[in-house]
Amino acid sequence: MEEGQAPGADGEGAEETSDKQQAKKKGSFWKELPILLGVAILVAIVVRTWVVQTYYIPSGSMENTLQINDRVLVNKLVYDFSEPERGEIIVFTAPESWRSVMEEDEFIKRVIAVGGDHVVCCDEHGRITVNGVPLDEDDYLYTNPLTGEQDKPSQDPFDVVVPEGRLWVMGDHRSASGDSRERFVRTGGNVEASTIEVDAVIGKAFVLFWPFADFNWFSIPETFDDVPEPS
Structure with missing residues (x-):
């Protein structure tokens, strides 16, 4: 290892870390999606029931x-x-x-x-x-x-x-x-x-x-x- 060079300074370690972070973010998004959809549906129901409703x-x-x-x-x-x-x-x-x-x-x-x-x-x-x-x-x-x-x-x-x-x-x-x-x-x-x-x-x-x-x-x-x- 050359003096002053940190591990992964050649870019390989950094790239690997970045890939892992992106994969983790994607996995987190798909885990959170049902929760987000559930919250959106709940808010829509609350709004329709008590706040604003469309009528034809x-x-x-x-x-x-x-x-x-x-x-x-x-x-x-x-x-x-x-x-x-x-x-x-x-x-x-x-x-x-x-x-x-x-x-x-x-x-x-x-x-x-x-x-x-x-x-x-x-x-x-x-x-x-x-x-x-x-x-x-x-x-x-x-x-x-x-x-x-x-x-x-x-x-x-x-x-x-x-x-x-x-x-x-x-x-x-x-x-x-x-x-x-x-x-x-x-x-x-x-x-x-x-x-x-x-x-x-x-x-x-x-x-x-x-x-x-x-x-x-x-x-x-x-x-x-x-x-x-x-x-």
């Missing part, structure tokens, strides 16, 4: 805001810290009396009025009022793409004070939506049967993500800013 739109009751087969993301955690607000789009477990098929139990609608609100249809201009303030719903009510004709806010009159802990919800496609108005008419004005429990709400739809060309963040329409709290 099976009907035209929320047109033109949402089209059939659109995909939305729903925040399932938000209402653990707050109550649903007027104007929000929510997913909820529908009462059995609302369902045409028992297995189809999750509905998506817009909150029009909350507990304590006085919701009426219609004023002299055909508008729904909440606590005496008319709603300008032109931004989201269904418009027929062929005729350009917009749905009326309601085809039927109603005058309701929403019970505490319940919500008055309606689809944006009013002429094709099974909602609070429709149940009110069918039940002869039964307010309990026409509203849903706040506890039945699964979460708030906050973004349309598919088709990507129609990507859109949902916000509360400005018309609801003028609605006062119930007296």
Whole structure:
């Protein structure tokens, strides 16, 4: 051995050591992979169960805001810290009396009025009022793409004070939506049967993500800013 030369200085020992390290890293990766996959699956389950879930739109009751087969993301955690607000789009477990098929139990609608609100249809201009303030719903009510004709806010009159802990919800496609108005008419004005429990709400739809060309963040329409709290 020459003076000052360490073992493996010619590169052979170093190369052998490097090969062993790489082999060890590869072996370690394959051992850790099942753990990583397990953690990823667990995180996905936790997120889907308690935080965010995707939903597809099976009907035209929320047109033109949402089209059939659109995909939305729903925040399932938000209402653990707050109550649903007027104007929000929510997913909820529908009462059995609302369902045409028992297995189809999750509905998506817009909150029009909350507990304590006085919701009426219609004023002299055909508008729904909440606590005496008319709603300008032109931004989201269904418009027929062929005729350009917009749905009326309601085809039927109603005058309701929403019970505490319940919500008055309606689809944006009013002429094709099974909602609070429709149940009110069918039940002869039964307010309990026409509203849903706040506890039945699964979460708030906050973004349309598919088709990507129609990507859109949902916000509360400005018309609801003028609605006062119930007296």
